[in-house]
Amino acid sequence: MSDPDIGFQAGFGFYLGIVVTGIVAIAGVFADVGTAALLGILPSTVTAVAIVGHIYASRARGLPERIGRSRWRRLGCYAPAAAFTVLLFTAETMPIADTGRFIVLTVAAAVLAGVSGLGLERMAKNRYVDALTTDVPAATWTWQRSGGWSGEPIYTVIMAFMIVAGLVSMWQGEWYLGPFWVVYGAVMILSRHYDWYDLEETDRWNPPEIRVHEAGLVVDRSFWTEFVPWETVDGVRLTDDELVVERRRFGLESGVFDLRCDRAAIDDADAVAGALERARERATSRDLRAVDTAD
Secondary structure: OOOOOHHHHHHHHHHHHHHHHHHHHHHHHHOOOOHHHHHHHHHHHHHHHHHHHHHHHHHOOOHHHHHHOOHHHHHHOOHHHHHHHHHHOOHHHOOOOOHHHHHHHHHHHHHHHHHHHHHHHHHHHHHHHHHHOOOOOOEEEEOOEOOOOOOOHHHHHHHHHHHHHHHHHHHOOOOOOHHHHHHHHHHHHHHHHOOOOOOOOOOOOOOOEEEEOOOEEEEEOOOOEEEEEHHHEEEEEEOOOEEEEEEEEOOEEOHHHOEEEEHHHOOOHHHHHHHHHHHHHHHHHHHHHHHHHHO
């Protein structure tokens, strides 16, 4: 494990700054601190905490890899956003004079914490994958997905959260930002589904790349990286139309989890399929030798 790079240091510091500032802002509403005073305190809080987080991350050797290798630690990046969201549903029961200001600040804190948490989680996962795959890939190809539309689940989740936040705001009597969040989230989901504008990760101008490594497959979407270990790959099929990597996720076998690649977009599909099979065989042989050694 190496020292975190400057990008991760900055991202970690910014994430801590947003979370702590959100807590300070909500605490200020509880203490009935004026809006002008909060506006003066919050920017300084973001800056100070971000610097502290940056310094801590620079000294925490292997921090991104430790976060990236554990699904629970990665989910923990979203815990502050979830906590802020829960607070929205308790606004009416809170001893607060200005409920509207509380809702606006809580929604802002939840959204910013969620976005920064997403960025931190992605950076940690990408760096963990990089640490696992330092060897030269045996094969590389551009992934054009075969079949129908498939959007990023996290995108839909974030937009659905926007709608829920807007509905909660309207339920609490906030008719300024509430309708905006509802309309914005609905329009984004519909535009993604009906392809009103192109957000498809397999877009021809920025297609993902799949690499074959000794440890497994790497699906590089530029903004985030997915690692597929060989023990989760059940088979490789090459048809007239597509190259299919059959895999399991969460212990389940389903075609939903398969990597389906348009064969026409692969320069030499036969060579790629052969490289995949050879890499799987080497991984299986290593596992068998490990078992024999353990026995």
